[in-house]
Amino acid sequence: MFDQKKIKKEFPIFSRKINGKPLVYLDNASTTQKPECVLDALTNYYSSHNANIHRGIHQLSEESTVAYEAARKRVARFIHARKSDEIIFTKNCTDAINLVAKGFASQIIGKGDEIIISAFEHHSNLVPWQELTKAKKAGLKVVPLAKDLTFDMNAYKRMLSTRTKMVCMTAQSNVLGTVLPIKKIVQEAHKVGAYVLVDGAQSVGHGKTNVQSLGCDFFAFSAHKMLGPTGVGVLYGRYDLLEKMVPVIFGGDMVTIVEQHSAQYQRPPYRFEAGTPNIADVIAFVAALDYLEKIGLDAIHAHEQKLTTYARTRFSEYSGVNIVAPPLEYSGGIVSFIVPSVHPHDVATVFNQEGVAIRSGLHCAEPLVRSLGVDALCRMSFYLYTTQEDIDRAVRALQKTRQIFCRAKT
Amino acid sequence: MDLYSEIILDHYRNPHHARLLQKPSVRVKEHNPLCGDTIELDLLIQNDHIENAGFKGTGCAISQASASMLMDMLIGKKVGSVKKLFSKQVIAMLGVPLSPARAKCALLPLVAAKHAILKLNLQ
Numbered sequence: 001m002f003d004q005k006k007i008k009k010e011f012p013i014f015s016r017k018i019n020g021k022p023l024v025y026l027d028n029a030s031t032t033q034k035p036e037c038v039l040d041a042l043t044n045y046y047s048s049h050n051a052n053i054h055r056g057i058h059q060l061s062e063e064s065t066v067a068y069e070a071a072r073k074r075v076a077r078f079i080h081a082r083k084s085d086e087i088i089f090t091k092n093c094t095d096a097i098n099l100v101a102k103g104f105a106s107q108i109i110g111k112g113d114e115i116i117i118s119a120f121e122h123h124s125n126l127v128p129w130q131e132l133t134k135a136k137k138a139g140l141k142v143v144p145l146a147k148d149l150t151f152d153m154n155a156y157k158r159m160l161s162t163r164t165k166m167v168c169m170t171a172q173s174n175v176l177g178t179v180l181p182i183k184k185i186v187q188e189a190h191k192v193g194a195y196v197l198v199d200g201a202q203s204v205g206h207g208k209t210n211v212q213s214l215g216c217d218f219f220a221f222s223a224h225k226m227l228g229p230t231g232v233g234v235l236y237g238r239y240d241l242l243e244k245m246v247p248v249i250f251g252g253d254m255v256t257i258v259e260q261h262s263a264q265y266q267r268p269p270y271r272f273e274a275g276t277p278n279i280a281d282v283i284a285f286v287a288a289l290d291y292l293e294k295i296g297l298d299a300i301h302a303h304e305q306k307l308t309t310y311a312r313t314r315f316s317e318y319s320g321v322n323i324v325a326p327p328l329e330y331s332g333g334i335v336s337f338i339v340p341s342v343h344p345h346d347v348a349t350v351f352n353q354e355g356v357a358i359r360s361g362l363h364c365a366e367p368l369v370r371s372l373g374v375d376a377l378c379r380m381s382f383y384l385y386t387t388q389e390d391i392d393r394a395v396r397a398l399q400k401t402r403q404i405f406c407r408a409k410t
Numbered sequence: 411m412d413l414y415s416e417i418i419l420d421h422y423r424n425p426h427h428a429r430l431l432q433k434p435s436v437r438v439k440e441h442n443p444l445c446g447d448t449i450e451l452d453l454l455i456q457n458d459h460i461e462n463a464g465f466k467g468t469g470c471a472i473s474q475a476s477a478s479m480l481m482d483m484l485i486g487k488k489v490g491s492v493k494k495l496f497s498k499q500v501i502a503m504l505g506v507p508l509s510p511a512r513a514k515c516a517l518l519p520l521v522a523a524k525h526a527i528l529k530l531n532l533q
Binding site: 342346350353361362366369375376405 | 447
């Protein structure tokens, strides 16, 4: 195991106080904090190497190009892709999913075909498929939640048919923490010849990822949810499929020969990265990946499991506090809850007064939250720097919330 | 000063005019996509005056208290006065410090009231 208190010291933001109290940050499913090494990598790039990539002959441009392409290799190694050419840098996970929808799925989907998603999806893996199926007069099928808030494998199997062209699933729910059986989902989809896109935004920084053993065709995620900078997303795609995918953004850097009225495009992944990319943040992302692997993804996963168990135990000591979650063995490091007759925004406000940052609301997954029969939820999400004391602070904030509101509601 | 003052909690506990009207002159529905809160607001207009008002909705203590206080404020007022009612006055009426995110909660009822008057003028 690793020492979270020592780790916390490596994240400058934890020296901040919120409302006079040391920051407890439990909104990691939204975005994570950044360690000093990532901030240093950014400063170092801008202070010593800054230049545009893939074009200049001068030394700085060459250094930047080498570092940018090394980042592509590093990401490929992190998720166990076959080769770095299967890695496309985008601006975020949403951008990566949209690229697959517009560049790949739009080529293979016609009238009467179907796309299957799950009821767990974040808006980013829902709205692009709504748009595409509407435009193509295709069907959008949604695998419902099982009663215990896990993935309903039987319902999914019944939905699959030769009409299914794409299956687009999150690896872990950002609201409930439910982990989906991706490997099995992929196997079933491939039996009917459908392609699978995995939204890995919530899973990839929290445990080992191997896209080859998952067998998925596409895998999308964001750097900022795994200690990296904002503004960097990744799309992994099987290379033979990337060759079939068409670019949706056009301009410089993605071309080979340009004439006045036509142009030829580079091979993947370069044809999908038009214009100057987010060079500095891509390069700094490497520092985040190194940091995560130094700690160990298995150790991070085990740590989050321990915290989830502890948080569920502590919160369920308070009568009426409703934890909305699947059985523990299906859950990642997320605990969503409701305090009876207190709106989640009011809960989050009192938590903030106590220096504890949690998320409240619809969590960019409105259909899922509505299907649970509530207007909004409170959510705590953990990461490698979260300590047991952080959860104790959250418990004290919960007590404070009850003091303020349960007195008011007599 | 505490956000959850006794006055706010009192309005939250026992909101005034928290029901829809039988025969409103105008009814509108507003939605805050940030938190999922919804408010329905009814106005009954007679002789260019707001004769009665009511609301129905779910929301946080701030939005519910704001709706409750706004109903009290609007009843008896001239229709034209709603146009001259601004967010600053509503926040002053609540009398507690609000962050920009929570100000959105507080202002949803005002947005609904302004929308209602616009709709009324189009009828």
